[in-house]
Amino acid sequence: MEGVGAGRPGHLADGADGSSWDSGLEDDSGAVMKAVGRQIKLWREAAGLRQAELGAAIGYSEEMVSCVERGRRAPKPEFLDSADRVLEAGGKLAAMRGDVAEARYPKKVRDLARLEREAVELGAYGNHNMHGLLQTEEYARALFEMRRPALSPDDLDRFVSARMARQEIFTRSPLVTLTFIQEEVTLRRPLGGRAVLRRQLEHLLEVAQLRHVEFQVMPTDREDHAGMGGEVQVLKLREGTAVGFSEAQLTTRLVSAPKEVHLLELRYGIIRSQALSPRESLAFVEKALGET
Numbered sequence: 076m077e078g079v080g081a082g083r084p085g086h087l088a089d090g091a092d093g094s095s096w097d098s099g100l101e102d103d104s105g106a107v108m109k110a111v112g113r114q115i116k117l118w119r120e121a122a123g124l125r126q127a128e129l130g131a132a133i134g135y136s137e138e139m140v141s142c143v144e145r146g147r148r149a150p151k152p153e154f155l156d157s158a159d160r161v162l163e164a165g166g167k168l169a170a171m172r173g174d175v176a177e178a179r180y181p182k183k184v185r186d187l188a189r190l191e192r193e194a195v196e197l198g199a200y201g202n203h204n205m206h207g208l209l210q211t212e213e214y215a216r217a218l219f220e221m222r223r224p225a226l227s228p229d230d231l232d233r234f235v236s237a238r239m240a241r242q243e244i245f246t247r248s249p250l251v252t253l254t255f256i257q258e259e260v261t262l263r264r265p266l267g268g269r270a271v272l273r274r275q276l277e278h279l280l281e282v283a284q285l286r287h288v289e290f291q292v293m294p295t296d297r298e299d300h301a302g303m304g305g306e307v308q309v310l311k312l313r314e315g316t317a318v319g320f321s322e323a324q325l326t327t328r329l330v331s332a333p334k335e336v337h338l339l340e341l342r343y344g345i346i347r348s349q350a351l352s353p354r355e356s357l358a359f360v361e362k363a364l365g366e367t
Contacts, residue, residue: 107178109146111171116144118162133157148229149175188241190318196311197244200256200293200302200346204266205275207238208245209255209282214275215239217267250287256302256343256350259295262363269367276364283357291350292359301345309340 119129119140126144127137135154142148150158152172159168191197199206204218215238219231226234244251262279265272283290293302308320319330319339330336351359 104178105146107174108149111150111175112144112146114171115140115150115158115162115168118158118164118168119144122162124162129158129161132161149178149233152176188237190310190312191241191244192247193312193314194244194251194310195249195313196252196254197308198254198256198310198343198347199306199308200343201261201306202258202293202302203261203306204264205257205261205279206255208242208253209257209279210238211271211275211278212239213271214267217271221266245282245285245288252287254289254291254347256291256293256346258293259359262292262360263367265367273364273367276360276367280357280360280364283353283360289353290356290360291347291353292356293346293350294359297349300349301342304342307339307343307346309336309343 119126122129124132126140130137130140133154134157139148139154143150143154152175155172155175156169158164159166162168197208199208205214207215210218212235216231216235219226219234244253262276263272279290282288293300305321309317310319311317316331317336317340319336321328321330321339330339350356
């Protein structure tokens with residue numbers, strides 16, 4: 076389960092690989108970027124500088140300054156800090172760093188990240204690629220490069236950065252209990268090439284040995300499988316409530332009704348019982364790594 080987005084109530088519009096994400100700044104991210112860009116332009120013009128002159132003064136190209144001012148690129152913190160200093164904005168541009176940092180990512184990813192920040196437990200079953208929280212950067216990039224229609228270079232970087240940012244859940248304090256179940260095929264399918272897969276499996280072994288993480292493999296030869304309905308993710312939140320996600324092609328459904336959440340929790344529990352144990356799963360990953 077990779078994303079949360081807007082749609083009709085209770086429904087989300089992006090798939091595990093970002094399959095229905097618009098390739099542009101289609102949500103409030105665009106409004107934030109345009110507002111920041113307008114402020115930079117106003118301060119630049121007040122200082123009597125052309126875009127090329129501001130760029131030279133802060134170490135960026137004229138094209139980059141133009142893209143930022145038009146809201147097409149998210150300025151990095153150092154861009155804002157340098158522009159604030161050169162334009163003598165008195166901290167007003169630098170103060171936008173927090174807004175820009177959040178708005179750099181698609182709203183759907185931000186919504187999911189907010190739920191993950193509230194989670195005390197997270198369980199996820201994945202059946203066609205490695206779960207986003209388990210992905211290496213190059214594996215994630217390979218997935219987004221497979222998108223059709225293709226993402227622009229800027230959006231590709233944006234989506235990869237958003238996915239990597241969510242992985243802070245592994246180091247959060249207090250620790251979040253994390254459980255993952257992956258289909259055997261996700262350990263063998265060489266998405267991005269065998270070298271990418273090999274490094275992904277090495278990373279998986281490192282993550283799976285963390286004290287607050289349990290990782291399991293669902294072997295292909297199982298004759299009974301409760302996960303044939305698709306991917307499942309369940310989050311238990313701080314205040315005691317729980318939400319779930321179920322995913323299909325192009326759509327992801329957010330579940331919050333207690334009866335439906337209970338159904339997903341039950342299904343996830345059965346999938347865990349049918350999969351290899353964590354110890355057996357580590358051995359399975361090591362074997363797959365040796366064969367890659």
